[in-house]
Amino acid sequence: MSDIKLYYFSHFGRGEICRLVLAASGVQWEDIRFTAEQWRTKYKKGLAGTTKLETARVEEIVQLEQEFFNNYLVKVLFEKDHARKVELLDKLKKEDIPRYFNHFEKLLEDNGTGYFVGHQLTLADIAVYDAVVNHVQTVLHVHDADHEQYPEVLALCDKVEANPNIQKYLEQQRD
Numbered sequence: 001m002s003d004i005k006l007y008y009f010s011h012f013g014r015g016e017i018c019r020l021v022l023a024a025s026g027v028q029w030e031d032i033r034f035t036a037e038q039w040r041t042k043y044k045k046g047l048a049g050t051t052k053l054e055t056a057r058v059e060e061i062v063q064l065e066q067e068f069f070n071n072y073l074v075k076v077l078f079e080k081d082h083a084r085k086v087e088l089l090d091k092l093k094k095e096d097i098p099r100y101f102n103h104f105e106k107l108l109e110d111n112g113t114g115y116f117v118g119h120q121l122t123l124a125d126i127a128v129y130d131a132v133v134n135h136v137q138t139v140l141h142v143h144d145a146d147h148e149q150y151p152e153v154l155a156l157c158d159k160v161e162a163n164p165n166i167q168k169y170l171e172q173q174r175d
Helices: 015-025 036-043 052-078 082-111 123-137 151-162 164-174
Strands: 005-009 030-034
Touching: 005 015, 052 082, 052 123, 082 151, 123 151, 151 164
Parallel strands: 005 030
Antiparallel strands: none
């Protein structure tokens, strides 16, 4: 029995690179694969919406957050040249954050519940929270005052942190 467990679908997808790295490293690990039906009933726990339309909306927002993260945040985080990094961070603050955050703001306003989809927390909310709090604010030091024109996004972050399970997790991380 290994301490490392990888839970992912039976097909390749994004989990395959993890499987290959673990295999190449020679460490002991457990490969736990499941079907799409098992994912819906056992692992998702309602975080993907309650209907097919809500699930599609959650996936759309998660992909938008991933685009923001991969195309913009990563470039700033891993730029080695200091002058170029300053230039990219300035562009991120002036162009990229406003473009994405305005879109996130509109999606939240359109739903009218404080969440991106439906009336409860979904993966979309958690993904955007992670991008805002753990990357934009903590790593890049772009704080609330720098994007106070996004009250719906900031309120969403407060709602995510108020979730009892997330609250418990965050408290454990601070210890």
